[in-house]
Amino acid sequence: MLVELSIKNFAIIDELIVSLNKGLTVLTGETGAGKSIIIDAIGLLVGGRGSTEFIRYGANRAEIEGLFSIEQDHPVIEKAKSLGIDVEEGMIIVRRDLTTHGKSICRLNGKLVTLGIIREIGQTLVDIHGQHEHQALLQQDRHIAFLDSFAKDALKSTKSEYQLLFKKFNNVKNQLEQMNKNEQELAHRTDLIQYQLNEIEKAKLRPHEDEDLLEEKLKLANNEKLYKALHASYNSLYGEGKGLDWIHNALSHAEEAVEIDPKLKKLVETVSSCYYLLEEASFSLSHQFEHLEFDPNRLEMIETRLNEISFLKKKYGTTVDEILEYAAKVEDELDTLVNKEDRIQSLQNELDALRLDLEVEANALSAIRKDKALQLSDLVHQQLQALYMEKTKFTVEMNKIPNGRFTEDGVDTAEFYISPNPGEPLKPLSKVASGGEISRIMLAMKTIFSTGQGVTSLIFDEVDTGVSGRVAQAIAEKIYQIASKSQVLCITHLPQVAAMADQHLYISKQQIEERTKTNVRQLTTEEKVHEVARMISGVEVTELTKEHANELLILADQIKTNT
Known part of the structure; x- marks a missing residue:
């Protein structure tokens, strides 16, 4: 889990140290206070794309540091050992600095490492889910990646073999295309090579x-x-x-x-x-x-x-x-050009043999995906039932890429189809799903994937967009369910989600000497009631909204006790 986060000179954040707990941590506050900026900082810490625009105006560099507590069998341990980095008492300190010159300086437990290493390690520490993933769910060409993420263990060996063959196939294919280039160009190349070879041979050089x-x-x-x-x-x-x-x-x-x-x-x-x-x-x-x-x-x-x-x-x-x-x-090369026809035939034979091998591996990939697509559909249905979409039908439609074309990931396309209401035919998700349905389907998938991903911390950045009422309560309970297995940080505008928090952080901003500064503080029980009431009312906090907030918190405690 992420134990402590330190941010300095990042966007509107001057200097900030946040201590985090296990379970569900909720971040709330007024729009523009800096909630998403904190998530951006965490994303940058674990290998996200940097930019000098992140550096606070007037500062020379932005500094982000995170202290992570990890289990002894976490993959980071092995990676750190391979880099000669000691991991004591299961603690990892990740640090990243951005300079105004555009340089990115990364450290792991005080040792300088590359951004690539930080990115590789970061994928096992933090999984950030935000609005961009909602958009990815609406893009059909991204669905195969969702399916492969779910089936990665089953696909690993076969996909590795396929990609090795695909690389060889492309290499031979490129050679063949090169051989079939313009005849005049090849003739000029042949003359040039012959001249160069004659010049070198005439010199009768000896090694050394x-x-x-x-x-x-x-x-x-x-x-x-x-x-x-x-x-x-x-x-x-x-x-x-x-x-x-x-x-x-x-x-x-x-x-x-x-x-x-x-x-x-x-x-x-x-x-x-x-x-x-x-x-x-x-x-x-x-x-x-x-x-x-x-x-x-x-x-x-x-x-x-x-x-x-x-x-x-x-x-x-x-x-x-x-x-x-x-x-x-x-x-x-001259021998190849002079004996062009023989070489072309040899390459063609090699390409045909590789194509047959690729088809075998591609079909094996397809078979695994089809099986996993059925499993994913069943699991999504189970998750949707708890999110008040019990009558929604969800399926993964598998098809072959047209014209017998191979890609790096195989020959399959995948597309998510749903039928939100009984009696309606299944249609592409992007055509019929509302914002609230997209949020719930993504949350269902994240619940499924989080079980097998084994990441230290999950971050949800406003995944509750477009929902309210009992659906909001269902989403709150689902997020808390995920938090029981992994630390969860959640930016939310839903009082139902905020009420389920084990730790509630309030983000605010203030103006000091014409500069904006972001502050974070953990709310007390009384302050939490007031904040949930504010989220309920939206404008003015009254005694009635406070009563509703208190009821919501009591209900949340009961649900958490029974979970």
């Missing part, structure tokens, strides 16, 4: 060739520098008039000097050692550059080849491997 050439180029470029440095060093030492020649002269003169002064012997030995060390070093330098691999012609060849590859990269890929992959791809 560009990488290998760059590595070799770097090595060769460094070898040239090394060769020049070693050669210059050797030339500086060895040769007539070079370093070693001068040091040899120095050694000769030093040896003459030591004959004159024996004390210079150690100095002469030092000069001698240096000479022979440098002579040995010059021989090593010569050996190094003579055995160094350096081929200026090879470097030039590499540069030319890399330029050729670079030209191809501009057209077919960023690496040699990508160019080769592109060549393989267009080669397959």
Whole structure:
């Protein structure tokens, strides 16, 4: 259940914190006070479409946060674990912020998540039923979705298999249509592919060739520098008039000097050692550059080849491997185009085989739907009896989509038919149902669906439109019946529904410094009598309307006790 709701800077709501209880919570108040805005905020919290228009004028962002209490076997637990989110004591905090830049920031127990995840989780937490669903009930093309929602467990496996086949079928069908395109267009495509393939094949590329050439180029470029440095060093030492020649002269003169002064012997030995060390070093330098691999012609060849590859990269890929992959791809396409007739026949055969498989799965879907349509009709009849429509006949008419056409959901159409009065033929719901009848039929379906949906909270936004009297009382009792199995939040204008509330919240607005602000407060018993009386009278609350309100509340308590 939704335990607490916090709203800040949303529409005309400045800041609001609402604590909610189990059972039936009713929201009432004057038109325009902000009742539906609170429901809009909850819808946005659980993944509804956002808009900067929701942000209160003058604010930078709107903030909505909800604390949900869930059972240990709720699907949210498993989803949260898969996201690495801890769920302690069965509590989930969902938060969504809307910024003036149009960004939507979502958090689940404090961890940032995507809007898609919030929407997926939200579907299991809250089910909002408003006037738009009334309109959906009047749209025949939406009836198949209502039926599938009722039969989702029975349909799940078969529908999954069908949709997998349908995806393959569409893929092959699109390929076949592509093959049957304009002949001239295909001829131009064939010529282009042939030219591209010839250009790539002429280059005779090898896998990773560009990488290998760059590595070799770097090595060769460094070898040239090394060769020049070693050669210059050797030339500086060895040769007539070079370093070693001068040091040899120095050694000769030093040896003459030591004959004159024996004390210079150690100095002469030092000069001698240096000479022979440098002579040995010059021989090593010569050996190094003579055995160094350096081929200026090879470097030039590499540069030319890399330029050729670079030209191809501009057209077919960023690496040699990508160019080769592109060549393989267009080669397959060329083969398909050249052998077009064979390929068309192959695709046609594949399409025919998939069509047969689709028909089998589609027929299986139809059989399940027909069976579930009968069950749904029976259950709707049972629910309508309690809503004073016991003589109304309701049925789900199943038909095939014309021209043997397949859709993502199968080959079926569904349409709800009713006969509100005995002796009248069944007619499409959209043609004969009044607003009050639509409200009751939708409530009947919601009662049926809520049993199997397992959502945490159900929200009814003015589902009692167009009803009054004993029908209003029946609707009130039906909503309370649903609330006994799941938390229900209900915006209503019916005193009968308000009287059944376990928690009654009054929504009002006030003007402070030329700004409108929405307030919510829980009514006391006495205040509840006054509010129900206001809903009865519509204008002025009198002692008589208070008595009627009190009677209505006493009757509601009796019904709740016996439920």
